[in-house]
Amino acid sequence: MLTPVNMDFIGRLRANDQSAWFEVWETFGPVVRSQLSKWGKGRIGSQTVQDLSQETLAALSESIERFDPSRGARFSTWLLAIAKHVLGDELDRRHAQKRGGNKRAAELDESWMASSTDPGVDAQYEAGVFRAKVEAAIRVVEKETDFSDFAIFSMRVLEGKPGKEVAEALGISEPTVSRRLAKVRDVLRERLVDVIRMYSFTEDEKDEAARNGLLATPKQERTAADDALFDEAICEIYHRQMDLRRQDQAARLR
């Protein structure tokens, strides 16, 4: 069952809000391209995968009218199905052109929109989608928090610098570093819940945060160990996501 928030998001996509499509492609583009490259090994060149852009996806906005989320489709599966569909369409078009232009492009099979059956995703792809959601949450936090607070978070958690070093670099005390870090961490916990909810269609997807050690423990029950665990998980996810983006970049520039 869709929540009002993600219904709103789907509404934006249905309304052909190009910025919403841009968001989707900016957030999930690398993981989808990675999966498509994996699938299309030998058949789909990196150039073709690279040609999949948010504009191409946005062109499909009319098809989304037929999307029925109540049939239990996962967001990750739905996302990949769109990309697969776009890719198939693109390949058909190219083949049709190559044949001399006398034959129309193959008819689009849009049955996947209704049920979203078996695009054959694996656990690695699911993990990639989840990491992309966490990255999106970090970006939201970057927008919402003070620049210096987020810089402290970035130096302390994402770069793994000791609190003392951060304090010296910024000319503030260590307790101030801890206080500001805690502020950003709290915002991130909240935004993680929002973002994961927005990009989730099933209950199973919504539970991913808990499964990955990012469960939002009530504030009064939180211990230093909880915070350390949270930071560690965020750091690992961020670095894995960064690796993925580097690979994606290398493939696109190849």
Place this chain on the structure above:
Amino acid sequence: MAAVEILLVVLAGIVGLVLVVVLLTSVLVPLFKGIGLLIRHVFAFIGGMVMDSARFVGSVVLAVLYVPLVLANLVIGRFSASGHYGRALQHELSSAGLCLYRVALSHPLRLVGLHGLVEGVERRLPEVMANAPTREAPGGRGGKFEGYSIVGSLAAGGSGAKLYIAQPSAAKFAAFQRDGIDHVGQVVIKTFSLKDGSSLPQIVRESRSLDAAKKLGLILDHELTADRFYYVMRYVPGEPLGMMTKRLHASSGPGGLSPVAMHSGLGYVSDLVSTLSVYHRGGLWHKDVKPDNVIVDASGRAHLVDFGLVSSLRSAMTLTTHGTEYFRDPEMVRLALKGVKVHEVDGTRFDIYGAGAVLFSLIEDSFPAHGGLSQVTKRCPEAVKWIIRRAMADYDKRYESAAAMLADLDVVRMAPDPFAVRPIDLPSMKVGAAAGAGPGTPPPIPTFAAAVGALGASIGGAIKGAMDTAAARASANGPNIRVTHWWTGRAEVVPPVDVRMGATPVPLAPQQPRRSAAEQLASARARLDGAKTRLEKRRGNWRFCGTSQKPINGGVGVAVAIMVACLVAANTVHVKKSRQAARQIAVSTPAASVGVSRGGATVVSVATDESAAFESNDHNTQAWPRVDARVLVINDVLQPWSGTSDTTLRGVSKGLSRVGITALGNALPADEGDTLEMSGDDSDVDLIASARLALGQRPADSPDAPKVMQAWLAAHDDDVDSVVWIASQGKNQPLKVQVFGGEAMGEKGLDRLRASVNQAVEKAAK
């Protein structure tokens, strides 16, 4: 004994077993792996040979089939279809050629392990060929360029234009010198021809940016005809920054830039940011900042080139997504997709993002694939990391101006040990010393020679003076956009955020709402009607005197003539005396000094008879006679305005408001009761830039400023009648308000304007 033998046997067994395991893991496993790889390699070779042979045959068969189709269509006159089949034939032939190359060379060479040789031919050779310069001279279709002789060419960029290096003729050199452009060597001609495949939108886009770039002296010459458009700019010989970066990293090792290379690299980025600062001060933004658009010359100076996307910061056009991925702010794309107009955002911040991305790529020798979250992994001073982070931060949190970024960069670059500089040591982090952001404090002037580079010192000097303090104001004029509901994309306009440690946000002064075109038109018509009515009234009065129904005898006529002559004589004497007094007296109010300039004479800012007459009822706008003039307000005072500055500016606003002035620009605060009409047109930015350029480095109160401005007003009398120039004289100093009037305004109108402004400023100060 038997036990010992058994023990020995067991030991020998164990040793044998270990040896077998070692043999298996160290010899046999790699051996089998190698055999596996070899088999795979051979199979890949066989597979490749078979596939490519089959493809070759297929391509040849198809090519043979296409030939009659091409010829048949040609014969029956279906030229388009013939062309279509011709292209298909070309595709098949190139495919067949490629397959033949693979079968004959690529696969056999790969089989014997010569991957390096094959890669060189297959990857680097096409890359080099793609980047090769185009033909040396334009073909017949491109035509010739009058006054230029082509001496070379450059690789075409992504815009579809052709680039030629040319030598201007003696006549062109003379023309440049007449326009005040010196030190011109070879030039680059960028040409778009519809016949050569350029599209009309490209030509329109480039020609639009041309107007903007010309104001900064970046464009030397241009021509637009029915089918071709070209413009001429200075030629900067050198290498792109991307290539220089690779060279610096190659000489430094895999860990990152060496201290010497770091210093050179920071110098390039400093030059880049300095140039951006000049652009922004001129009311322009580059929009395509990337390493390939930065050329490093032989002396080690970096120059920003390619003006294809340069546009005015106050343009009314919708923001577009043009730019280069990884160096283009994703926020700009989001806003463009939402249909936001250029003047609704602060374009300078997108250039600053690009500069941050260039700095990142210099340090990492890679692209910032993670946007603002990209992490520097190579050796880098912490302060440089901070600068990158701050430049690529979220839209409303990054540097407010290029000058502020430049100040930070220069601190690191000039430091004996850049690694010892902490982020807290950067100027932007110090409270009260925000580079270019403090109230009333002009931003540091960039190293201009470096900034403008090949533009030449004379033009550069003119621009520097003209654009003083404009960058921060341009930055302040553009509102900050904050996304309030990120899942719906709703946004709101917020005051700028001061990200200095411990600083509190400073709210922007209220802006005049922009009026619609219809409202502006209605307002202009109303003013025109008013002027017509007054003229009719005056004519009516004159007619009454001249054509009275009562007969006027000769004596009355003579008496009237004598009286008029006396009045004229008295007035002449009075004006002469006033001017003499004006040359001798100078009065400054506590908050501001007002100078009124006309025809080379600086008139003092004392209250005149007229202002005194209206002083008692200055709040009553009806009491002040209306002045029908278009006044261009140039406000050099940086926002946020201090209390005294704000008071003075409100005084100027009131002074203009109560005589019914239509002010051009959008640079003055106004009280609720004031009725100052601000046009808010985008063309105002052009006018302001033009006026600044005319005045050059001179301050607005310099002795020859009136003469210069009068000449400028004469040249722009279709648009402007008067200029009110408000300049800061330094922190805690009163503002300087200069009023320049053109011939068209009339003596009386200027006196009224002067009186009104003067009195209002004095009143506000009290």
